[in-house]
Amino acid sequence: MVSPLFPSEHEVEENTTEPVAALTATDPDGGEVTFAIAGGEDAGLFEIRDGNQLAFVGPPDFEAPADAGGDNVYQVAVTATDDEGETSEQPFTVAVTDDPDEPPVGGPPVGEPPVYKAPVYEGPVYEGPVYEGPVYEGPVYKAPIYEAPVAGPPVAGPPVAEPPVAGPPVFTSEPALEGPPTEVAALNDFLF
Ligand SMILES: [Ca+2]
Ligand SMILES: [Ca+2]
Numbered sequence: 001m002v003s004p005l006f007p008s009e010h011e012v013e014e015n016t017t018e019p020v021a022a023l024t025a026t027d028p029d030g031g032e033v034t035f036a037i038a039g040g041e042d043a044g045l046f047e048i049r050d051g052n053q054l055a056f057v058g059p060p061d062f063e064a065p066a067d068a069g070g071d072n073v074y075q076v077a078v079t080a081t082d083d084e085g086e087t088s089e090q091p092f093t094v095a096v097t098d099d100p101d102e103p104p105v106g107g108p109p110v111g112e113p114p115v116y117k118a119p120v121y122e123g124p125v126y127e128g129p130v131y132e133g134p135v136y137e138g139p140v141y142k143a144p145i146y147e148a149p150v151a152g153p154p155v156a157g158p159p160v161a162e163p164p165v166a167g168p169p170v171f172t173s174e175p176a177l178e179g180p181p182t183e184v185a186a187l188n189d190f191l192f
């Protein structure tokens, strides 16, 4: 048989990560006793550490109690089992007390500058009429798409004028064979 001897009421300050209580029990037959969470409405918030330490899984917060009822009084039941399988269940009550000196919840960390919060606009909001005029349903102008001419072969320009070749002198008028002799006519008389 097993005979739990541990007290059943405890009180701890919030935020503790230390075990709430060291569980002790004796087996008159001299056997070894093991402990386990057996129930209680807040059983899920407790664990057994190192064989016989009843502890919160996470540190409790007085300002945000997680227990059933939210009154910072946690209920958990522990069983002690001896080496012959006999068990003894012991209900526990753990009251969490306030730590008045903890930093305020949600405030900036100590030593850090405050975070700038821009003011929220509280000016007038436009509440005038919403335009609900007729919807244009006339023809839609569709401009032709300009297609640039494709560049073709180079166009031959005007022929380049060649400078006239100097030829023999040309008479601009018929030499007068009759009438008063000209120098040419006189020359003819000598040749023919
Ligand atoms: Ca707190
Ligand atoms: Ca409670």
Ligand SMILES: [Ca+2]
Pocket: 014, 062, 063, 098, 099, 100, 101, 102
């Ligand atoms: Ca507090």
